[in-house]
Structures are given as C-alpha cells and as structure tokens.
Amino acid sequence: MSVPAGAAWPRIRLLPPEVAARIAAGEVIERPASVVKELIENALDAGARTVEVAIEGGGCERIRVRDDGCGIPADQLADAFERHATSKLRDEHDLFAVRTLGFRGEALAAIVAAGDVELVTRPAADPVAALARYRDGRRERLGGAGAAAGTSIEVRDLFAALPARRRFLRAPQAEARAVAQVVQAYALARPDVSFRLSVDGRAALVTDGAGDARAAFAAVHGEARARALLAVDHERAGEDGRVRVQGLVGPPAEHQASRRALYLFANGRSVVSRPLTHAVEEAYHALLPAGRHPIGILQIEVPPDEIDVNVHPTKAEVRFRHERLVYAALATAVRETLRGAPAPGWTPAVPGDQQRWEAARVLLAPRPAGLPVARPSFGVSPEGSRPDVEGHASVAGDMAAGHGQEPLPLSERLPALRALGQVDATYLVAEAPDGLYLVDQHAAHERVLYERIAAARASGRPERQPLLAPVVVALPVAQALLVGQQEEALAAFGFELDAADGRAVIVRAVPAVLADRDPAAALLAYLDRFERETRLSGPDRAVASLACRAAVMAGDRLDLEQQRALLRALEATETPQTCPHGRPTLLHVSSEALARSFGRR
C-alpha cells in the first residue's frame, strides 16, 4: 500500500457491507460456472426432478436455472438473500453431518453481489409465486407474480460491478464449456434428475432423469462408450467406519488422454481429488497404455458425519475422517470389477480400441514457442532418461559431466544428418560431420508438420482428403461447443464440417495430414488435443494441436527410409532445434566430446 507523502495513515475501518459482500462473493463465485454450480445445488437440495440451465454469452450475459423443486415460501424469500441464511443447517452440530449439497447460506447472497438477479418461486401448495429482484446488490422489488411451481432464477450481467473479476474471465465459449462441465457432472451424479443445458439457445445436453447412470453417461459421452462401462458396487465396513462405492467404470480398452471423463462424487457432491483419482488409476495399473486415463462415474457414500465438506469455498475439496478406508474401498471396488471383466462368455462386444492409444508424452514446463531455449545438454536433463535405459543415460551423464557441449544458435540450420537407427522406438540416432545426434522422433515430426501446416494455412488453400461418403460424428458436449468456436480454424486446416442435429457434426473432409486415420477419430483427436493445448494461444495453438496429433508417436517403429525422410524434413525446417512447444528435438554430442570421453584427447 502506498500513502501519499505528508498524508496521514487512513483509519482502520469496518468495510461497508456491500464491499464485504463482494469480497466474500469472490470466494464462492469465480466465474459463471460457479453460479451454475450453486444454483444447481440449490435446485437439487429443493428436491427438483428436472433442472433446466440456459446460458448466453458464456453465462456472463445471462444464466437461467429453473427447477421444479419445493420452492421458497413467499414470507421467507427476503431472508434467503441474506448472508449465512439457510434452511439447511440449524446449529453448529449440523455442520458436521451435512446431508445437503449447500449449507453455508452464502450462495444467493454471493450471486446478488456479483450480478443482477431475478428470482421467481412458488411452493406447489401456494396459489401465487413470489418474486424478488436485485440490482447492483440491492433489492429492487419484492412481491407476487404468476409462475409454475418450483424456482426460476435468472442472473444477468455477471461481474459488471467487479471489473477485476471480469478481466480474469476467458472467452465466452471457454466459459460455456466450463458451465457444460458442471452440468455434466451433476447430470452424471444424479441420473434420477432430468437435466437440460442450452447454450445460446442451442440444446447442448439433455438427460432423461430415468435414474439410469449408463443412460446419463451416454448423453454426455456417447452410446458406444456408455455401453462398454462395467458396473461397480462395493461396500466396506470396519471398526473405522463404513463406505460404499457404486458406479460405472470403463474396461481397460476404454481410456482417454485426459482425466476429464472420470467423475468422482462423495455423498452426491462432485469432487476433484488427486488421491481419489490416484486410487482409481492404481486399480488400472498396467492395464492402460502409458499416459492414458480411465473413464467412469464413481459415487462414494459415507455417513454424513465422516466427511468434511467445509474445507474449500467452492466445496470442490472434501476430507474424509477415515481417508485410508475410502481410498482402499475405491481401489478395491474398481479392481474387483475389472477382474470380473470381460465376461468370458463371448458376449457380443464392440471391438476394443487398442490401436487408438498414443504413447505417453512427457512435456517440459510451459514455454512459448519461438523463444530462445537453452540447448539441452546431457548433464542437465535427467527427466529425459527412462528407467529402462538408465544404463545409457548414466554413461551419457558421465560423458557430459566433465565436458559439456558448445551451445549452437537456435535458428541455425542442421548439418546433413545420416540416419543410423532408432533407440527405444522413440529416438533416432544420426551422424553428422560434427558428431552424433539423437533426435526425438515425435518432437521432430511435430516441428516438421507445424511448419508445413502453418504454411498450408497461410496459403489459404489447405490440402485435404474428402470422404467417400460423409460421416456423422456425435461429439461430447464440451467438444461440440469447441467446434462451434473453432469453425473457421477447422476450415482453414481442411476440415469440412456441417452442423447436424444437437451435438453431432457431419464430416465431409479432413486435413491431408490426418488422412491416414479414421475421419471421426481424426476430428475427435484434434479437438481432444486442442483442449489440452493450454500452453499456446491463437492460431499457434490450433496448428500445434494438429501437428501433435498427426506426428509419429514415441513408440512407433520407423524403418530406415522413414527415418531418413524425417531427418531430411527436419533439416529443412526453419527452427529445427525445438518442437512447437519449445521442447528440444535433438541432442548433439560433438566428435570432440566423444573423443574426450573415450580418453582419446
């Protein structure tokens, strides 16, 4: 804090209530998705059977959540907006045995502080509905209205009065995807409740609320995946408590690159927890390809007094009284389910997707493309060594320890490389007049494709492979939104897409660089990659995603001719030393360093 010279220190004062409310709101309401989360929780706590969420402009312009729950009696409506006003707790003891999703009584107060709110509610027994309208954090109207039973709440111009918060919001499409993630999570947590999400008037997700978890999963991730899921049901009780794990998990053949399709719930509350996720992944140990993650929905139930949900402002974290018991139950539940599958009875199955996996890719810390990077030397990148080649790595380490190599300027072109072979199906070994080169095949190919795709894009007429017959691809909600957002970029790369009903798109052509794989897989893979590509932005991000998808993977065997082609193409690139993410593509051991290492000099 800076105080103007000569001025007296300002007095310490209590903040005016509106300011205090806004600061507090910031903890609960970080972005539109947090508003949606709080309102869905209120709806569920009110016993709703259907919950409709509609957003516009990523939720910043307008969010409407409507439910058919018990409603708020007119005489209590004003109190509902007070801070720490709730019907869900009575005394402090209740706080240690929370059975409802909400309990702190902060949600409505926080939302009112963050945006303009209009709430209409009617308990089924009451003849008329009650209405409350808040503007700029103050009540503008409180009265009667006509409405269906249940509660409908509309929030407009979120954070209009909190420019600092508003600045930290991402593009509307990104906020919409975050909202979709929240709705998805609750739709999966509560298959007995029908959820509807519409984004800018377009239906993005609909679940039937018939109570079938598999059907809910199908609505979010597609029929085929949902069909493959295995049912989990496991209960464990000991002296140290009781826990039940229920849900669905994917067989080992179903997996994906991100952890986003594994949903964990603790007493019906969506939770994000490293240890819990780890417990599930542990059960898949050695069954999934490296770098791939399991999918599924798991509901953990413990007695309400054995879980502390009051740890984090948004309640995304929870603490269990008997943590080990919960982790053990989770791991055992999943492991036992997997052990029982696939049922050895030749049930007709969808063929597994073992070819679809990609090898693990270890990426270094975020670094914008094109910035100078210290040239890697053997001595400083221990992460690069894999356990099974430790012997080699340590030799290399010794070699470099005494005699590091001379850094080359980054933009310098490579000398002519002669391919000698492949190590670990991951690295190419090459010789040049100035010594030995080790090349990371994936990173190198990524660089080659990156420059080629960028050039093709710049030319405005991308090479593309059309399909013999167009194919309809059903996309997960988040990716369908991404397609809408990325329409132009996708076309600039050679995707020809048409919108179909709901979340489906019609694929007519794919970029030439992706033509060697299934068109639907090419699109999904590109979108999946793009979503995780958080280190770059703008067109670079799209180009890098495409390059990364199309490049050979670590683990792909290349014959000598392919190795030569790759090295020749790498030599021809503008910046051969790094991949688009700034990771090194090659290591150089000079002839001199070799000679010194062997005591020849």
Place this chain on the structure above:
Amino acid sequence: MRVACQQDQLHRGLSAVSRAVPARSVLPITQHVLVEADEGRIKLSATDAETIAITYTIPATVAQSGAITMPSRLLSDFVATLPRDEIEMNLAERSRQVSLSCARNAASIGGMDPDEFPPIPPVEGSGAIAIEADRLRQALDHVVFAAATDDSRPVLTGVHFAIGAASIRLAAADGFRLAVYELELPAGAPQEREVIVPARALGELARLLPEAEQPVTMTVNAAQTQVLFDLGHATLVANLIQGTFPNYQQLIPASSATRTEVSVGEFRQETRLASVFARDGSGIVRLTATPGDAGSPGRLLVTARAEEVGNNEGEIDAIIAGEEAKIAFNSRYLIEVLNVITTDRVAIETSSPSAPGVLRPVGDDRYVHVVMPMFVQW
C-alpha cells in the same frame, strides 16, 4: 497327460493360435494356450475371450490323455528355440507343472486349471458353405486391407459378406476407399444372408489358409452372432459385428469421363518412387492422364513433391479413352490396392479431380476398388 509330438509341428501350431492371445488383458488365463491331448492328437486353443478364438490340431503320440493351460508367450518362445526333434510333455496333475524335454533340453512350465479357460463357443448352424481355400484367400487379400482400423464406426472394422445363392460379395470400406470382391461359389450357398466379420479375424484366417488341404467350411450360428471357419486341422471362431453396413453400391460411380489403362507393375513402381517423395508430405501423388493422338500413345504422369527435398516425376505408357484428366491420391491407398491386383493391367476410371476414382483389374470383373481423391492445389 503324457504326450510326444514333433517340434516343428508344435511350433507351427503355437504360432498360429498365439495370434489370438490379446496384448493385454484383465483375465490372466487369456494369456495362456489351452493344450488338450487325446486320441493321437494335441489340440491347441487360444482366445481373447472377446472377439476371436483359434484352435490348431497336430498329430501326437498320446500315452495318457489330459489337458492343461500354459503361458502362451513362454511356451512359444521356448518351443521355437528347440531343435527339430521330438518333444515330450508330462503333466504333474496335482502341481500343474508341465515338464518338457526335447533332445538334451528340458524345462518345467507352470500351468493353470484348464476348466478355467474361457469356453470357446460351439458354432452350429444350418447352412455351412464350402469355399476353396486359395480362392477364399485371394478374396480376403483383395478386401481386408481396406477395412477401418479405428473403431469409431465399428461396422467398418469388419468385412461385409453378402452371401447369395452362387457367390459371396465381400466389401470393406474405411471412409476414404471401398473394396468389393465377388467370390464365386461353385457349390452354392444354402441360405442367403449378410454378416459382418471382423477384419482382424479375417487377417488371421488368411494366414492359416495356405496350409489348408481341403475346402474351408464357413458356418454362421442361428443367432447370427458368431462365425466359424473350419480348415480341418485348424478352426477360427469370431464374434460377428452387429450393425448395418453402409449401402456401398451407391458409392461406386456408374460412369467416368476418362479411362486410363496401364501396366500394374509400372504403375506400382512409379507410385512407390513418387511416394518416397510424398511420404513426408501428406502422401500426395498426382496423376495426369494425357490421351495419345495419331502418332503417339497416351501417357500417365505420376508426380509427387515435397517442398524441401525435391520432387519426382515418372511417366508410363497408357491406353486412354476420353478426355485429359488430373487427379491426386494418397499414395498409400494406391500402393495398397496395386499390391493385391493380380492381373497384368489395371484401368483407372476418373471423372473429375474431386470425384471418386475407380480401379479395376483388366480382364477380371470380380474386383472393384473406389478411392476418394485428395483436394490439392494443381
């Protein structure tokens, strides 16, 4: 169980069945081979308990019949290194240890309870079809490679069998190309029906076929969920893919503006050369067909370019009917189809740079291959 058999036969049998063993599995026993000995033979079985099962029978001297499972990989690797001699196998029933001896080598391998081995479903149905092994193999060679390898559309990972009274029409497609082969059935089929057989299973079947000494019988169960190919000494059971195969007839162009007939060998050679240059691009090979005039024959120009490393241009003689044509294809698709065409000459039918191209072996109207061209800058 006490048996003796020849090393080369056991080796061949294990290589054949181990193709059904899954790469990774939650059921440890699917990594095993079931070995059953009785009545002068050893029957080897392996399955992934999901889509495919292979059995293979070899002659043996059976002193005492019995059954055991053994780890497929370990057993195959061990038997492969043994000399060509007689192998004796003795099973200690209680400990489930099998001692193997061959010439001066001996080993002991721990097995598992054969009753726990996933049962291979019996496939029984009325209309079994007899197909000559080498004709079936030729048909499979023509179509299996065109099936999709990615399962985002499961039906395309299979080959569609349209079984008619006097022939089977096999078709496979992966979104970019379509292969259709008409396999005649001199003996006829008792029942018309359509099934989709996983291409992976047919790939394994094609490996087994050269050894077959008798016609292969193909049986589909009554529920249309499984198919059995019986080669006599070997059998392959596969789960059929459920679903509707796309109506592919409409994807075969009815007419063309240009018909270019070339030697398969020359075309393949030029495409391969060009693909070396096309490889680090997107595999794009450009074809330009120029009709001949009074004095000179027509010619087909095959070119590829990779901006950084150079380009390649090859020219071959062609008989061209119709107008001049330009079209670009993925070199891999061209090479793969040219590899399976057995006639000397092939006709390429095209209508425009953006319309599907059709390849037909000249003088063999059983095969049609449709490829979608790539859109490129000319």
